[in-house]
Amino acid sequence: MSNQILIIEDEPKIASLLSDYLQHAGYQATACHTGEDGLALLRDQPFDVVLLDLMLPGMDGLEVCKQLRRFSNVPVIMITALVDEVDRLLGLELGADDYICKPFSPREVVARVKAMLRRVQLQSDGSPGDTGGLSLDENRVQAIYQGRSVTLTLVEFALLKTLAEHPGHIRSRQQLIDRIYTDNRVVSDRTVDSHIKKLRRKLAEAFPETEFIHSIYGAGYRFEASPVEQEETPGPS
Missing domain, CATH: 3.40.50.2300 (Response regulator)
Known part of the structure; x- marks a missing residue:
């Protein structure tokens, strides 16, 4: 049906x-x-x-x-x-x-x-969502993908873990702040954006073939493993 x-x-x-x-x-x-x-x-x-x-x-x-x-x-x-x-x-x-x-x-x-x-x-099917093969090691504070790993800061790791818990779901900046900073400190959206930018850069350097974090304009961020589109190399003239 x-x-x-x-x-x-x-x-x-x-x-x-x-x-x-x-x-x-x-x-x-x-x-x-x-x-x-x-x-x-x-x-x-x-x-x-x-x-x-x-x-x-x-x-x-x-x-x-x-x-x-x-x-x-x-x-x-x-x-x-x-x-x-x-x-x-x-x-x-x-x-x-x-x-x-x-x-x-x-x-x-x-x-x-x-x-x-x-x-x-x-x-x-019993899975919380498709992480595209990315796994997280809390003891080493590392993201692991296809046999390679990258070490993150505690904040970066917490952000990635929060987003990866529900792949495909949008998380607003405020939702991320509430999960990451539990001591009720005042944190601006710009601070979250800065951490996300650094996290994305580390992931891109370690796993250049796959993009994991996507910006959703005006709404927040979404975790979804997707292949990075490769630029076509111009052929000989």
Whole structure:
């Protein structure tokens, strides 16, 4: 049976466009135009992924996500035309799993849905997520990959461990701060960004063929092992 995707989008043209692309990709797509209708559908039948517009009439997407999390763990991809960081982080804290910003390519939405379903499948197989073969040695404070290792600082190791606990899930800067600094000290987003930058550089030097940490604009960071695209070498003229 095909995966069931629910689209909660108040603009009929966008909802129809997404439905067409998802069905063409082999999914079953159902669309509704209000948060209330979306919650009713989610209570009545199972869905595998929800595409949820943030700016809905009446009950907005954040409230829908908040109420949804009271009875379901279905993955939610929030669709928004807003780039305000507070709204985006609030969406994550309420239980959204990913974001995509308008205007968007329908093909990108399909790709995000496919990626989300892969993560769910990995978790249902008994794995907390696909770390791409990266392992962490807490005693040596090292990241190990394909027989090679790199030694990290305690903060870098803690950041990597926090991100790798749930591959594919976005972690906001505040969520990282709360996990890393348990003494309630005041830490700025810039400090976290600086540590992440150094961590990414160390990983890139040790494991140049694979990228592990991805920046998600306005939302935070995500761990997902992916091959680094190699630049093509121009042939002889």
